[in-house]
Amino acid sequence: MTIARTWFPLTGPVRALRRGPVAEAKVIVDPLDGPKLALAGRVVTMDDAFRVEADGVVYVEKGSVVAVRARAEPAPASFEATGVVETGGTLFPGLIELHNHLSYNALPLWSVPKRYDHRGQWPNHPDYRKLISGPMTVIGELKGADGTSPLLPALIRYVECKCLLGGVTTTQGVKLASNAGIQRFYRGLIRNVEQTGDKDLPEAQGRIPDIEAKDARWFLGRLQKEDSCLLLHLAEGVTDPAHADDGVARRHFAALQIAPAEWALDEHFTGIHSAGLIPEDFDVLASHRSSIVWSPFSNLLLYGGTARVEAAKAAGVTIGLGSDWSPSGSKNLLGELKVASLYNEQLLNGLFKTRELVAMATRNAAQILKWTTAAGTLEPGKRADLIVIDGAAGDPYDALIRARETDLLLVMINGVARYGTKELMGAFVPQDQSVKVDGETRRLFLKQESADPAVSPVSLAIAIDTLRDALKNIAKLAKKAETARAKPKPEARRALDAPEPVTWSLALDEIADTGMELRPRLPLDGPRDFTGPSKVTRSSVREAAAQPLSTLLEPIELDALTVADDDDFLDQVESEANVPERIRKGLRALY
Numbered sequence: 292m293t294i295a296r297t298w299f300p301l302t303g304p305v306r307a308l309r310r311g312p313v314a315e316a317k318v319i320v321d322p323l324d325g326p327k328l329a330l331a332g333r334v335v336t337m338d339d340a341f342r343v344e345a346d347g348v349v350y351v352e353k354g355s356v357v358a359v360r361a362r363a364e365p366a367p368a369s370f371e372a373t374g375v376v377e378t379g380g381t382l383f384p385g386l387i388e389l390h391n392h393l394s395y396n397a398l399p400l401w402s403v404p405k406r407y408d409h410r411g412q413w414p415n416h417p418d419y420r421k422l423i424s425g426p427m428t429v430i431g432e433l434k435g436a437d438g439t440s441p442l443l444p445a446l447i448r449y450v451e452c453k454c455l456l457g458g459v460t461t462t463q464g465v466k467l468a469s470n471a472g473i474q475r476f477y478r479g480l481i482r483n484v485e486q487t488g489d490k491d492l493p494e495a496q497g498r499i500p501d502i503e504a505k506d507a508r509w510f511l512g513r514l515q516k517e518d519s520c521l522l523l524h525l526a527e528g529v530t531d532p533a534h535a536d537d538g539v540a541r542r543h544f545a546a547l548q549i550a551p552a553e554w555a556l557d558e559h560f561t562g563i564h565s566a567g568l569i570p571e572d573f574d575v576l577a578s579h580r581s582s583i584v585w586s587p588f589s590n591l592l593l594y595g596g597t598a599r600v601e602a603a604k605a606a607g608v609t610i611g612l613g614s615d616w617s618p619s620g621s622k623n624l625l626g627e628l629k630v631a632s633l634y635n636e637q638l639l640n641g642l643f644k645t646r647e648l649v650a651m652a653t654r655n656a657a658q659i660l661k662w663t664t665a666a667g668t669l670e671p672g673k674r675a676d677l678i679v680i681d682g683a684a685g686d687p688y689d690a691l692i693r694a695r696e697t698d699l700l701l702v703m704i705n706g707v708a709r710y711g712t713k714e715l716m717g718a719f720v721p722q723d724q725s726v727k728v729d730g731e732t733r734r735l736f737l738k739q740e741s742a743d744p745a746v747s748p749v750s751l752a753i754a755i756d757t758l759r760d761a762l763k764n765i766a767k768l769a770k771k772a773e774t775a776r777a778k779p780k781p782e783a784r785r786a787l788d789a790p791e792p793v794t795w796s797l798a799l800d801e802i803a804d805t806g807m808e809l810r811p812r813l814p815l816d817g818p819r820d821f822t823g824p825s826k827v828t829r830s831s832v833r834e835a836a837a838q839p840l841s842t843l844l845e846p847i848e849l850d851a852l853t854v855a856d857d858d859d860f861l862d863q864v865e866s867e868a869n870v871p872e873r874i875r876k877g878l879r880a881l882y
């Protein structure tokens with residue numbers, strides 16, 4: 292059965308819903324109609340009992356897990372003739388990332404110049420426009436002669452592959468905006484929490500209309516309407532417990548209290564970061580069954596502190612994990628798991644069991660999304676989103692934390708092998724593309740029946756060349772955009788009733804006003820005392836009057852796809868002054 296869904300190309304008119312039979316069985320993707328597969332290895336199910344099958348087989352059909360059995364047990368009915376593929380490794384559910392601004396992940400790690408207390412501060416540092424918002428504005432807004440974005444398909448290809456190389460099978464999406472005023476998410480290879488097109492995977496929201504962001508009644512009403520969750524930034528910064536009531540980051544949370552015994556919180560609320568909360572705040576979250584997303588590396592880089600996850604655990608708050616974005620965060624969720632583990636070991640005395648950390652990136656994330664019937668574990672009925680890491684000895688959870696990017700042998704999404712070794716990929720899919728990771732050849736299978744026509748012809752190799760060149764010449768491209776903006780629009784000459792082709796660009800909601808907010812900004816001290824960082828529109832006005840980007844920007848190096856292929860990453864992490872010494876110096880040992 293093919294799930295009927297509307298999808299939108301990046302270029303040209305919006306096509307009608309595509310129906311009808313799909314191509315040969317081997318290349319079928321998201322629709323739940325893939326072939327029978329059997330993968331053998333050690334299987335870490337992440338189920339309620341944390342069952343590990345030391346020598347097991349995962350049986351997959353139509354994109355879903357049919358059974359997880361010990362190898363000695365008979366195969367399920369109708370799988371008798373299915374060849375068992377030896378993975379030689381340990382299988383886990385695919386990693387689910389609950390927070391990432393994917394669009395920014397071509398940019399390298401920022402050497403954070405000072406320690407900040409909250410999110411309102413660092414966007415004012417001159418570096419921010421020069422290294423982050425400026426280059427992204429150019430990449431997001433540049434248009435070719437035909438009105439389409441020349442860089443967007445390459446960017447999307449690149450950041451999705453970066454996820455695959457880190458074992459990520461689900462993440463937050465790339466937001467796009469069209470000239471017709473439509474906003475939507477790019478739907479590609481990686482599952483996107485905000486656009487699944489699948490009733491078993493209710494869609495999360497990552498943004499709320501302005502009005503709902505600053506009106507408690509609207510906001511609570513919106514929460515109650517959700518069937519997944521609202522993933523919203525919360526209390527981004529640190530709070531000194533001695534002056535907890537004055538903390539800017541924490542005001543953001545306090546504003547969610549709309550009456551003495553009433554909070555704009557419920558089981559659909561998920562606070563991203565939540566670093567500025569004090570222990571009693573987690574009791575409030577827990578009593579409303581709200582959850583949080585922990586992004587330790589980003590928080591430590593910017594603020595020198597992170598969410599009090601020990602208090603969240605004590606209160607019983609469900610914790611997910613996210614790597615935020617590459618300018619201040621891990622390259623992928625596998626990397627973020629390493630930081631979380633190191634933080635747990637060095638600063639929390641090993642309070643969390645290793646399997647609890649792995650749960651944050653798998654089963655907890657599925658719980659937060661209300662996807663527990665379809666994702667987060669390897670159990671019958673779940674989507675076949677899985678990863679395989681090399682080796683099957685020792686503690687499996689430790690093995691995942693310690694896995695190098697080269698130890699990742701396979702990444703499968705919806706029963707389709709997307710990335711892995713030559714041997715394993717060859718067992719499941721036709722040859723497509725390859726990539727070197729730390730000198731080792733890995734295969735990618737990026738063909739997709741529902742692929743976006745603008746992205747599908749762009750190989751990873753082309754994407755790398757395109758972006759490397761664009762970032763190197765970013766000032767030149769800025770000049771081109773500035774010149775084009777100064778010219779009258781050709782649309783003005785078009786006949787009034789001529790249909791305008793739909794073109795898409797990035798909706799960079801961290802740096803441009805999209806009419807949607809990533810944060811509730813409810814008033815705390817009266818109707819005009821909105822909390823959270825100031826609105827982006829004001830900075831956009833400043834931007835217009837500021838130095839042109841063409842004279843400000845300098846060549847930028849494309850961020851490497853993996854830590855294994857980045858000669859500077861670990862050295863730079865070591866020199867990041869805000870990160871506690873035991874973390875910045877200890878991270879290297881986990882790679």
Ligand SMILES: [Zn+2]
Binds near residue numbers: 390524563615
């Ligand atoms: Zn964020």
